[in-house]
Structures are given as C-alpha cells and as structure tokens.
Amino acid sequence: DVKVTQSSRYLVKRTGEKVFLECVQDMDHENMFWYRQDPGLGLRLIYFSYDVKMKEKGDIPEGYSVSREKKERFSLILESASTNQTSMYLCASSPPQDLNTEAFFGQGTRLTVV
Amino acid sequence: GDSVTQMEGPVTLSEEAFLTINCTYTATGYPSLFWYVQYPGEGLQLLLKATKADDKGSNKGFEATYRKETTSFHLEKGSVQVSDSAVYFCALNYGQNFVFGPGTRLSVLP
Numbered sequence: 001d002v003k004v005t006q007s008s009r010y011l012v013k014r015t016g017e018k019v020f021l022e023c024v025q026d027m028d029h030e031n032m033f034w035y036r037q038d039p040g041l042g043l044r045l046i047y048f049s050y051d052v053k054m055k056e057k058g059d060i061p062e063g064y065s066v067s068r069e070k071k072e073r074f075s076l077i078l079e080s081a082s083t084n085q086t087s088m089y090l091c092a093s094s095p096p097q098d099l100n101t102e103a104f105f106g107q108g109t110r111l112t113v114v
Numbered sequence: 115g116d117s118v119t120q121m122e123g124p125v126t127l128s129e130e131a132f133l134t135i136n137c138t139y140t141a142t143g144y145p146s147l148f149w150y151v152q153y154p155g156e157g158l159q160l161l162l163k164a165t166k167a168d169d170k171g172s173n174k175g176f177e178a179t180y181r182k183e184t185t186s187f188h189l190e191k192g193s194v195q196v197s198d199s200a201v202y203f204c205a206l207n208y209g210q211n212f213v214f215g216p217g218t219r220l221s222v223l224p
Contacts, residue, residue: 004157006157031210033211033212040216041216042203042214042215042216042217043158043203043214043217045211048210048211050210090157090158092158092212094207094210094212096210101146102146102148102160102163102207103158103205103207103212104160105150105157105158105159106157107156107157108155108156108157110155
C-alpha cells in the first residue's frame with residue numbers, strides 16, 4: 001500500500017517559533033508538494049520539488065521555506081510562525097507527469113499558532 | 115493558465131438521492147482528470163480518474179466521464195449514503211503539478 005506520512009496530525013505552536021512539518025513517502029516518487037487548505041479557499045500550493053535538492057515556489061510561498069535532502073522526505077519550514085499560518089497542511093507526492101497518475105496525499109497536519 | 119471550476123455547495127441530500135457535482139476545466143493540452151474525496155480531519159483520497167477523452171472513471175458507485183467537447187468531468191452517483199458525506203475535489207494535472215477546484219461539501223441525511 002502506497003503511503004505518504006506526515007509527522008504530526010495536530011500541532012500547537014507559539015507565535016515566532018520556528019516550525020518544521022515533515023513528510024515522508026515510500027513510493028520513490030520524484031515530485032513532492034506542500035499545500036495549505038483553508039475554508040473557502042480550497043488547496044493552495046506553497047512549494048513543490050521535482051527532485052532531490054530542487055524546490056520551486058508555488059502560489060503562496062511567503063513565510064515558508066522547504067528542504068529536500070533525500071528523495072523520500074520533503075520538509076516545510078515556517079521560519080517565524082504567525083497566527084495567519086494557522087491552517088491544515090497537506091503533503092503530496094506523485095511520479096513524473098508523463099505517467100498520468102494521481103497525486104498521493106498524507107493525512108494532513110492541523111497547525112494552530114497561538 | 116489551467117483551472118478547475120466546480121459547484122461549491124454545500125450540497126445536502128437525503129439518503130438514496132441522486133448526486134451530481136459539476137466540474138469544468140480550462141487546460142492547454144490534454145490533462146488527466148481526477149476526483150478526490152476528503153473525509154473530516156483527513157487528507158485527500160483519490161476517488162476516480164480518467165486519462166483521456168471519453169474515458170469513464172468509476173469507483174464505489176461514483177462515475178465521471180471525461181468530456182473534451184464540453185471540457186467537463188461531472189461526478190455522479192445514483193444513490194448516496196450517509197457515509198458519502200465529505201468534501202469532493204475535482205482536479206487536473208498540468209505539467210508536473212496539479213490544479214484543484216475549490217471543493218464541494220456534501221451532506222447526506224438519513
């Protein structure tokens with residue numbers, strides 16, 4: 001069974017803290033993605049990566065950074081958490097697009113910044 | 115750029131009612147099309163997909179047909195159950211990325 005695993009289901013952090021959200025996939029996928037999901041706004045792409053050590057900005061990268069040191073792991077970093085980063089964060093992975101397959105999602109991390 | 119539009123809902127139905135959730139897309143080229151489902155507090159799960167025009171995806175009683183002429187991929191189910199209550203997302207792939215619709219919340223009442 002294919003799997004994308006996010007390190008935490010729920011997190012509560014204080015304003016100004018540095019926050020790490022970890023995502024691991026066991027499918028040897030090249031592509032990995034971080035989205036945030038907010039009511040009424042759907043899924044918004046924060047960052048994505050096509051390969052190890054590669055990263056590309058998505059639609060809303062401000063206040064975030066990412067790290068991909070190994071193919072199976074893609075980390076999202078909030079350098080200085082703020083209350084407007086309270087959200088549901090979803091990690092996904094996929095093979096290259098020419099295989100016409102879907103994205104596989106983790107279970108999500110609900111982050112609350114207080 | 116590529117985009118997906120779907121009815122936002124919420125949609126409330128009685129058990130055993132017929133379900134349609136409309137989805138239309140704008141794309142250059144020929145994307146694959148997907149429906150995902152999200153149960154409360156969970157991530158997105160693939161419900162069904164279609165990779166070329168006139169393909170029909172189906173799963174768990176849900177169906178959708180890739181209509182290139184109308185750029186649509188409407189989700190249907192003949193008889194919904196309370197357990198189908200969830201948020202449904204239409205999506206397409208574009209380049210190496212995916213574009214998602216805003217989601218449609220479905221509530222099924224017993």
